[in-house]
Amino acid sequence: SQTIHQWPATLVQPVGSPLSLECTVEGTSNPNLYWYRQAAGRGLQLLFYSVGIGQISSEVPQNLSASRPQDRQFILSSKKLLLSDSGFYLCATAGSTDTQYFGPGTRLTVL
Amino acid sequence: GNSVTQMEGPVTLSEEAFLTINCTYTATGYPSLFWYVQYPGEGLQLLLKATKADDKGSNKGFEATYRKETTSFHLEKGSVQVSDSAVYFCASGDTGRRALTFGSGTRLQVQP
Numbered sequence: 001s002q003t004i005h006q007w008p009a010t011l012v013q014p015v016g017s018p019l020s021l022e023c024t025v026e027g028t029s030n031p032n033l034y035w036y037r038q039a040a041g042r043g044l045q046l047l048f049y050s051v052g053i054g055q056i057s058s059e060v061p062q063n064l065s066a067s068r069p070q071d072r073q074f075i076l077s078s079k080k081l082l083l084s085d086s087g088f089y090l091c092a093t094a095g096s097t098d099t100q101y102f103g104p105g106t107r108l109t110v111l
Numbered sequence: 112g113n114s115v116t117q118m119e120g121p122v123t124l125s126e127e128a129f130l131t132i133n134c135t136y137t138a139t140g141y142p143s144l145f146w147y148v149q150y151p152g153e154g155l156q157l158l159l160k161a162t163k164a165d166d167k168g169s170n171k172g173f174e175a176t177y178r179k180e181t182t183s184f185h186l187e188k189g190s191v192q193v194s195d196s197a198v199y200f201c202a203s204g205d206t207g208r209r210a211l212t213f214g215s216g217t218r219l220q221v222q223p
Binding site for chain 1: 142143147152153154155156160192200204209210212215216
């Protein structure tokens with residue numbers, strides 16, 4: 001079975017600072033990978049998804065970016081954080097079916 | 112595009128009460144449908160799914176039936192426990208993007 005790792009688990013960053021969140025997947029190869037954001041008390045917003053190395057699709061224009069340097073590694077970045085970037089960031093993976101499996105999440109607070 | 116609508120929460124029930132959380136969807140074609148559960152501070156866990164009309168997904172006493180006629184996938188459980196307290200998300204598959212469209216989530220609180 002597949003395992004999804006995310007780090008860090010929690011992060012507090014000042015406005016204007018850079019961001020790098022990492023997601024790695026074990027137990028599967030060539031997965032689809034996803035980044036979601038969940039604002040406090042809200043549903044999930046799909047930010048990016050990737051069907052392969054170097055292939056990134058952006059769902060929402062914003063100051064975030066994503067990269068997939070390796071088959072099972074997905075990175076979410078920002079050059080300058082905004083207050084509105086605060087939230088719970090979830091990485092997810094899917095294989096040959098459309099069932100998605102989620103990591104434990106990273107809670108980001110921007111002050 | 113697809114959309115998923117869930118009943119507003121929070122839903123507060125006493126232990127052993129019957130649970131229904133409504134979910135309806137709009138989509139092109141017949142997407143797979145899912146229920147995910149999120150416990151405090153954790154990621155989402157797949158609870159159950161159904162891939163075609165009239166399928167019933169079930170797990171841990173929860174069940175939901177894919178109703179094509181009413182475009183619904185309501186979550187039910189006959190007797191809830193305090194440990195079922197969590198946020199429940201309904202989702203539909205989007206084969207074009209290989210992504211899921213989520214509802215806004217329904218918080219369930221079960222009191223002893």
